[in-house]
Amino acid sequence: MFKIKHLSILLLTVLALSIAGCKSRFEKIRLSNDTAKKYQEAIRLYNTKSYSKALVLFEDLSQKYRGRAGAEDLNYYYAYTLYRLGDYTTARFQFKNFADIYPTSKNAEECRYMYAYCFYLDSPNFSLDQDNTYKAIDAMQLFINLYPKSDRVAQATQYITTLRAKLEDKAFTNAKLYYQMGDYAIENYKASVIALKNTEIDYPDIKYAEDIDLLIVKSQYLYAKNSYENHQEDRYNEAIGYANEFLEAHPESKLAPEVKSLKSDSEAGIVSAKRVLADMAAQNAKYKAILDKQAKKDSTANTIKTPTK
16 A cells, blocks of 8 residues: 555656656756757747747747748748638738738748738627728738639638628627617617618628618608608608519519508608698698687777767
8 A cells, every 4th residue: 555655646746747847858958059959849849739839939939030941941931820820800910011011932922822811800799899800801802813723712702702601790780779778769760771771782792682672661651650741751752662673673572462561651651641631631720710710709899889089
């Protein structure tokens, strides 16, 4: 029992010393002025996927190798180390820096592509700010323009399509917000129509075209329905116009029945508004006649009471 326990302690001690030895070896190389040895160790660490340690050495070497032979490969590995660690912001800077400094390098095309790809990886969910999405699209398009015959063009084109779809998602979601806030203020329905139409202008091939066109009809219909009667005829007519545009553009759409119903309701709304306005006009005329009659009666009474001289 004692021997087993003693052996376990011995093994743990050996393991601890071994770990300590490895650490001291790395620290010794890190603090060394032997740049060649440090370079070799950085490459070894990268190839064994010890990226955090490799980064420490590459960062130190990047300053010392500036303008020297071997700087090109070092900067290439340095950029990829940052990429492997998931630091896409710094990695893309290093990839672009490599492509700018070494435009004739065999790795220049790859680094220009990786610069754009890091922006792609940093593109957030569509609900967040899309600044990196726009930059990713620009970077991918620049790569395609610079290397039109590259094998990577097809993938870059696909990434652009994916990124643009994300922008479409955000634009559509933002435009719908006005519609969803219509209950708080009817002017939001009018704003919804404007935002939705602008979305179609910005993204003419948007995949949500039918949904957008339906929301335009619904927004305009609700804008008219919640307006005062003296504004309803014009606003309902706009809704009917949008409904006709939808049915012409999407005659086979599964949403067509709903649009036809909104058109019918808009036509009925015009009839109802005219009836209300006619009733109001009749009531006003009746009230005015009563007032005029009373005024005439009062005038006659005043004439009788006035004494003659």
